[in-house]
Amino acid sequence: MEAFTTHTGRAVPLRRSNVDTDQIIPAHWLKKITRDGFEDGLFEAWRKDPEFITNRPERAGATVLVAGPDFGTGSSREHAVWALQNFGFKTVISSRFADIFRGNSLKNGLLTVVLPQEAVDRLLDLTEADPTAEITVDLVDRQVRAEGVVAEFELDDNARWRLLEGLDDISLTLQNEGDIAAYESVRPTFKPRTIQA
Amino acid sequence: MGRTLAEKVWDDHVVRRAEGEPDLLFIDLHLLHEVTSPQAFEGLRQAGRKVRRVDLTIATEDHNTPTIDIDKPIADPVSRAQLETLRANCAEFGVRLHSLGDVEQGVVHVVGPQLGLTQPGTTVVCGDSHTSTHGAFGALAFGIGTSQVEHVLATQTLPLARPKTMAITVTGALAEGVTAKDLILAIIAKIGTGGGQGYILEYRGEAIENLSMEARMTICNMSIEAGARAGMIAPDQTTFDYLEGRDHAPTGEDWDAAVAYWKTLRTDDDAVFDAEVVIDGTVLAPFVTWGTNPGQGAPLSGHVPDPASYEDASERFAAEKALEYMGLTAGQPLRDIKVDTVFVGSCTNGRIEDLRAVAGIVEGRKVADGVRMLVVPGSVRVALQAVEEGLDKVFKEAGAEWRHAGCSMCLGMNPDQLAPGERSASTSNRNFEGRQGKGGRTHLVSPQVAAATAVLGHLASPADLSDAPATAGV
Ligand code: SF4
Numbered sequence: 001m002e003a004f005t006t007h008t009g010r011a012v013p014l015r016r017s018n019v020d021t022d023q024i025i026p027a028h029w030l031k032k033i034t035r036d037g038f039e040d041g042l043f044e045a046w047r048k049d050p051e052f053i054t055n056r057p058e059r060a061g062a063t064v065l066v067a068g069p070d071f072g073t074g075s076s077r078e079h080a081v082w083a084l085q086n087f088g089f090k091t092v093i094s095s096r097f098a099d100i101f102r103g104n105s106l107k108n109g110l111l112t113v114v115l116p117q118e119a120v121d122r123l124l125d126l127t128e129a130d131p132t133a134e135i136t137v138d139l140v141d142r143q144v145r146a147e148g149v150v151a152e153f154e155l156d157d158n159a160r161w162r163l164l165e166g167l168d169d170i171s172l173t174l175q176n177e178g179d180i181a182a183y184e185s186v187r188p189t190f191k192p193r194t195i196q197a
Numbered sequence: 198m199g200r201t202l203a204e205k206v207w208d209d210h211v212v213r214r215a216e217g218e219p220d221l222l223f224i225d226l227h228l229l230h231e232v233t234s235p236q237a238f239e240g241l242r243q244a245g246r247k248v249r250r251v252d253l254t255i256a257t258e259d260h261n262t263p264t265i266d267i268d269k270p271i272a273d274p275v276s277r278a279q280l281e282t283l284r285a286n287c288a289e290f291g292v293r294l295h296s297l298g299d300v301e302q303g304v305v306h307v308v309g310p311q312l313g314l315t316q317p318g319t320t321v322v323c324g325d326s327h328t329s330t331h332g333a334f335g336a337l338a339f340g341i342g343t344s345q346v347e348h349v350l351a352t353q354t355l356p357l358a359r360p361k362t363m364a365i366t367v368t369g370a371l372a373e374g375v376t377a378k379d380l381i382l383a384i385i386a387k388i389g390t391g392g393g394q395g396y397i398l399e400y401r402g403e404a405i406e407n408l409s410m411e412a413r414m415t416i417c418n419m420s421i422e423a424g425a426r427a428g429m430i431a432p433d434q435t436t437f438d439y440l441e442g443r444d445h446a447p448t449g450e451d452w453d454a455a456v457a458y459w460k461t462l463r464t465d466d467d468a469v470f471d472a473e474v475v476i477d478g479t480v481l482a483p484f485v486t487w488g489t490n491p492g493q494g495a496p497l498s499g500h501v502p503d504p505a506s507y508e509d510a511s512e513r514f515a516a517e518k519a520l521e522y523m524g525l526t527a528g529q530p531l532r533d534i535k536v537d538t539v540f541v542g543s544c545t546n547g548r549i550e551d552l553r554a555v556a557g558i559v560e561g562r563k564v565a566d567g568v569r570m571l572v573v574p575g576s577v578r579v580a581l582q583a584v585e586e587g588l589d590k591v592f593k594e595a596g597a598e599w600r601h602a603g604c605s606m607c608l609g610m611n612p613d614q615l616a617p618g619e620r621s622a623s624t625s626n627r628n629f630e631g632r633q634g635k636g637g638r639t640h641l642v643s644p645q646v647a648a649a650t651a652v653l654g655h656l657a658s659p660a661d662l663s664d665a666p667a668t669a670g671v
Contacts, residue, residue: 016518017511018390018490022629027608031261031275033235033282045631068511070391073424073490074629076326077233078342096391099360099426100326104342156358158218169344170244173352176221179213180354183223188458190451191225192314194255194293 001109003166007090008136009063011127012053019067020074021101025083038083054087058131065092066123066135072101072112081105091137093144095120106159107169113137113144119151139163199465201362202431203397206337206462210320212354219356225319226336227349228305229256229292231283232610233324237347238286248290250353255314256287256294259304260610264573264600267297276611290350303576303602306330306544310414311578313443317432317459322349327544327626329420333413334440335432335462337397340421360426361471363396364464367404369479374660376554377412378546378624378643380404380476381419382484382494388474390492393425396472399464400430404478410439411550418545419626422491431463483658485531486628486641488519493628495531497646497658503527522630523638524618531656534640538621539570539597539651540633541644543607546624547575549582551644556588558648558659559595565654570597571613573605597651609634622650 029041046052053059065084071094072080081104084092092110095117105112115123126146127133135146139160144151155163162169173180200208213221227250234256241248248254261276271277280297287294295301301308306327309315315331321338322328324346331338345355365384385392398420400413408416413430420428437456440446447455486494487501493516495502504516504527520527525534541547541555552574564570572592574580580602583589589599606613607625615621615637624647628639640656649657 015514017515020490020627020629022608022627022632026631026635027610030232030610031273031279033239033279035236045635070394070424073390074326074627076324076328076340076342078236078324078344081342096394098391098424099394100340100342100421104344107342107344169356170246170348170351173221173348173354173356176213179221180223180352183212184353187223188454190447190455190458191319192316192445192447193252194226194314194445195252 001166001168004109004111004139004163006136006138006140007063008134009090010061010132011064011066011123011135012059012062013124013127014053014065014067015124017068018070018073021072021077021080022074024072024080025077030077030079035082036086038079039086042083042087061088063088063090064135064137065089066120066127067092067094069094069096069117071097073098076100078104078108081108081110085110093120093123106163109163109166111137111139111163113153115144115151115153119144119149122149199468201464201468201470202335202399202429202462203337203362206318206320206335207359209318219358221354221356222320224322224349224353224355225253226309226314226321227254228309228321228323228328229254229346230259230305230325231279232260233343234286234346235279235282236343237350238290240347241290241350246351248292248350251291251293253353254292254350256283256292257302257305257308258283258295258297260604260608262297262603263611264603264605264613267601300577303578304544304547304604306418307547307575307579310334311443311576313440313446316440316455317436318462322355326421327418329425329428330414330418330544332417332420332427332429333410334436335429335459337427337429339427360397361395363393363398363472363474364470365398365400365474365476366402367400367476367478368402369404369477370407371404371478371481374645374658375481375483376643376645377408377415379481379484380478381416382486382491382641383481384476385419385423385492386484386494387476388423390422390490391424393420393423396425398423398425398428400428402478405430406433409550410435411548414548415545419491422626432459483643483646485646485656487523487525487531488516489522489628489630491626491628491641493519494641497531497656499531501525501527501529501531533655535620535655536622536640536650537568537619538615539568539647540573540606540621540623540625541571541647542573542575542605543625544575545626546644547573547579549579551624552579552583552588553586554644555648556591558645558662559597559652560591562595562652564596564651568651568654570651571600571606572597573600574602577602606633608632622647622656
């Protein structure tokens with residue numbers, strides 16, 4: 001996983017609430033068996049409209065998505081995170097994220113930043129008015145900065161450390177192999193098995 | 198201090214707990230399907246890892262599978278490639294797989310419980326958000342992303358921060374004709390699509406205790422639509438009776454030991470939930486959605502709401518967008534909404550009780566002119582049971598299409614889709630824009646409402662069928 005320390009970029013303001021994963025990446029894209037190549041599927045239905053925000057020339061190359069509350073609701077598809085990353089987003093800012101989406105994003109190094117709605121509104125106002133305005137998301141200081149906006153955000157120390165270091169969860173867990181084996185050795189016999197091992 | 202059901206199950210699965218780190222939880226059952234697993238297997242392969250516990254892992258094909266002509270090659274080459282990838286991965290890593298054509302094939306959340314693999318007090322995960330379904334057994338069950346699928350395959354554990362707990366108490370008994378689907382839609386409308394975020398919900402109270410296992414699954418299934426991590430119901434005699442004798446249920450001494458343990462899985466009287474919601478079950482009525490998220494619903498007897506009536510600006514905007522997408526006008530009676538398609542199926546309402554309820558209503562009646570009705574059993578076992586009971590004939594005589602098991606029009610990854618502008622009454626769980634096909638419009642309903650709607654051609658409940666025979670219920 002790519003490490004995330006601090007990132008500065010232009011924004012796409014997406015003033016919609018409840019942007020669900022079917023909007024982020026429609027189901028027919030889920031047939032792919034790779035983690036890349038999802039960029040054209042991102043917001044596919046909305047992008048049919050030439051005026052949709054990501055189609056505007058002044059938004060080309062923007063890397064920060066600022067969205068309304070409850071971003072990423074719906075299915076558990078990690079493809080939603082890959083699509084955002086494949087498209088070029090490094091970070092998403094919202095006042096509320098769906099849990100599974102948030103977990104998926106942090107596992108892939110897409111930083112999801114939770115800010116109070118009032119701070120999100122100011123970022124939306126700023127970047128709607130000025131497409132060249134840049135937003136800095138600083139994970140070291142847990143701070144979002146933009147013209148006239150300085151907002152702190154929370155992220156638990158463990159998740160932050162893994163993002164800063166770009167650490168892979170599986171290797172970390174396998175360091176605790178002894179604990180897993182010890183747990184397995186005392187599991188009750190009545191627990192279900194799919195096949196006889 | 199006492200503990201909640203969720204806390205008990207959680208604590209019993211902690212492999213490692215350390216200050217400042219998420220708990221490392223052991224996973225008892227890992228369910229796989231074709232859509233969210235290919236990248237996980239690829240990750241294992243690249244890292245040279247094995248599946249740690251193939252005996253706790255099982256796969257089925259559901260999302261992409263066609264529901265007609267299943268003996269022919271799958272027409273869509275991309276769908277076919279995904280199924281072939283699952284088959285190759287399961288063969289390579291030694292994972293038990295139920296492929297299209299197999300008697301145990303079906304929607305992953307229908308298959309686990311019917312095999313008896315979903316048991317009280319277990320942890321169940323799957324790369325699918327509706328894994329919350331399994332919470333109906335008092336299991337801690339949640340959907341995970343593909344990175345986590347890979348993590349569970351490699352380690353049989355997951356590092357997780359413990360969510361908060363919320364009690365949803367439904368008091369009193371549900372009125373006749375009010376189903377589990379109506380109840381969960383009403384709960385979501387009340388707490389909102391984000392209302393459960395960060396929580397494990399525990400459904401309790403008289404109305405919940407009275408529900409059958411299948412109805413409990415319908416409730417827990419849609420926990421995710423309220424944003425919750427999981428939904429649970431304490432196991433009781435109904436649960437034990439459902440499990441006893443199933444393929445993977447414990448037997449003999451193991452059964453006794455299991456039941457003794459399962460009986461401890463109740464929230465202690467002095468346990469404290471982080472949040473509590475109380476719903477009066479006696480006042481509920483058939484409930485349908487009018488919008489494009491499952492929280493945008495209202496009693497069937499009501500009207501399409503006026504967006505201007507919302508105080509919150511983003512909710513108002515969402516309602517405006519929804520009405521525009523759905524082609525509805527504020528104030529329109531919900532019963533006046535005409536549909537082109539009725540879909541009965543999915544992991545929410547694709548089990549045998551659902552099919553029986555629908556058959557009871559359409560029996561001796563006809564699907565309205567211009568309406569297409571699809572009945573898609575949740576699994577092959579459900580289909581066989583329905584055939585044994587003659588339900589397939591009832592559906593066909595009424596003019597409905599009786600299909601093969603799978604997810605089908607729940608998400609339209611296979612050819613079963615709505616055309617742009619088409620409108621459905623659907624027993625599934627999501628009414629998102631384009632969910633059932635690009636431009637398609639979805640109203641979420643109970644099986645009973647779906648059946649009455651099919652007959653009348655507009656949103657309706659069985660009570661609207663003037664000549665309702667006794668078997669139809671209300
Ligand atoms: S039936 Fe629908 S909700 Fe259930 S697993 Fe299949 S696609 Fe998902």
